Amino acid sequence: MPELPEVETIRRDLSRLIMGRKILDIATDSPKQVQPSLVEVKKATVGAKIKKIERRAKLLQIFLSNGKILAVHLKLTGRLLVRKRDAPKDDWQHITIVLSGNKELRFADLRKFGWIRLIKDKKELEKLLSEFGPEPLDSLDLKKFKAILASSGRPVKIVLMDQKKISGVGNIYANDALFLAKIDPRRPAKKITEKEVKKLYQALEKVLKAGIKFRGASDQYYLDALGRKGSYQDHFLTYGREGKKCFDCGGEIKRIKIGGRGTFFCPKCQK
Numbered sequence: 365m366p367e368l369p370e371v372e373t374i375r376r377d378l379s380r381l382i383m384g385r386k387i388l389d390i391a392t393d394s395p396k397q398v399q400p401s402l403v404e405v406k407k408a409t410v411g412a413k414i415k416k417i418e419r420r421a422k423l424l425q426i427f428l429s430n431g432k433i434l435a436v437h438l439k440l441t442g443r444l445l446v447r448k449r450d451a452p453k454d455d456w457q458h459i460t461i462v463l464s465g466n467k468e469l470r471f472a473d474l475r476k477f478g479w480i481r482l483i484k485d486k487k488e489l490e491k492l493l494s495e496f497g498p499e500p501l502d503s504l505d506l507k508k509f510k511a512i513l514a515s516s517g518r519p520v521k522i523v524l525m526d527q528k529k530i531s532g533v534g535n536i537y538a539n540d541a542l543f544l545a546k547i548d549p550r551r552p553a554k555k556i557t558e559k560e561v562k563k564l565y566q567a568l569e570k571v572l573k574a575g576i577k578f579r580g581a582s583d584q585y586y587l588d589a590l591g592r593k594g595s596y597q598d599h600f601l602t603y604g605r606e607g608k609k610c611f612d613c614g615g616e617i618k619r620i621k622i623g624g625r626g627t628f629f630c631p632k633c634q635k
Contacts, residue, residue, distance in 0.1 A: 367534035387414070421499060434482060520542065522553075543633070
């Protein structure tokens with residue numbers, strides 16, 4: 365699933381590529397992905413201009429000139445692609461938003477879990493965003509981070525990925541942050557020492573900033589808004605490196621499951 369760095373990369377791309385363009389039409393062959401319905405979304409958005417694009421956690425928000433908002437969640441395999449109208453159809457393209465200036469915004473999604481949802485006003489948007497916890501690189505400060513970890517006996521990796529606790533962090537960046545902080549992902553969050561909490565907070569910021577710098581990780585389905593791969597996968601610290609040597613001690617990276625998710629760590633370095 366695209367995480368904070370991937371979705372932020374797309375937000376920046378879209379802000380550069382489609383800001384100010386008018387929505388001319390919307391079509392789909394997967395009606396369940398356009399909410400509440402294609403008819404309602406078209407009625408509320410066709411003719412409006414794209415005013416700005418924001419991101420909260422893994423959720424994109426496209427603000428329109430008429431006050432309406434389109435919320436977009438990519439889920440596991442979603443892609444948002446900006447193309448010329450006569451460009452060949454993209455793989456798994458299921459929603460097409462026709463824009464002025466001979467452009468299309470295409471939602472491609474192999475698994476079809478992602479969605480585009482009409483948000484009628486800012487009050488409705490605030491309700492939706494209230495489901496997310498504070499966000500690294502923004503509203504999550506060290507004091508809040510410490511309190512979040514101290515409040516849970518669950519494995520620290522699970523807490524990092526809980527969107528209601530901390531928003532935007534997924535499997536890739538949780539694995540790598542825990543490696544940098546030298547913390548075993550299985551340890552109960554409330555057992556993390558004050559010194560370790562600070563190290564983990566700094567590590568989380570570092571890996572997320574690196575993810576943004578390298579335009580996301582394209583180890584599976586993720587592409588940016590122009591259909592290009594990111595390169596953070598070339599800089600993974602532990603994620604996806606099962607059986608390979610630890611960069612710090614030379615030991616072997618192990619893979620286990622925590623909360624049903626593949627978890628990669630160095631047993632020698634991470635205690």
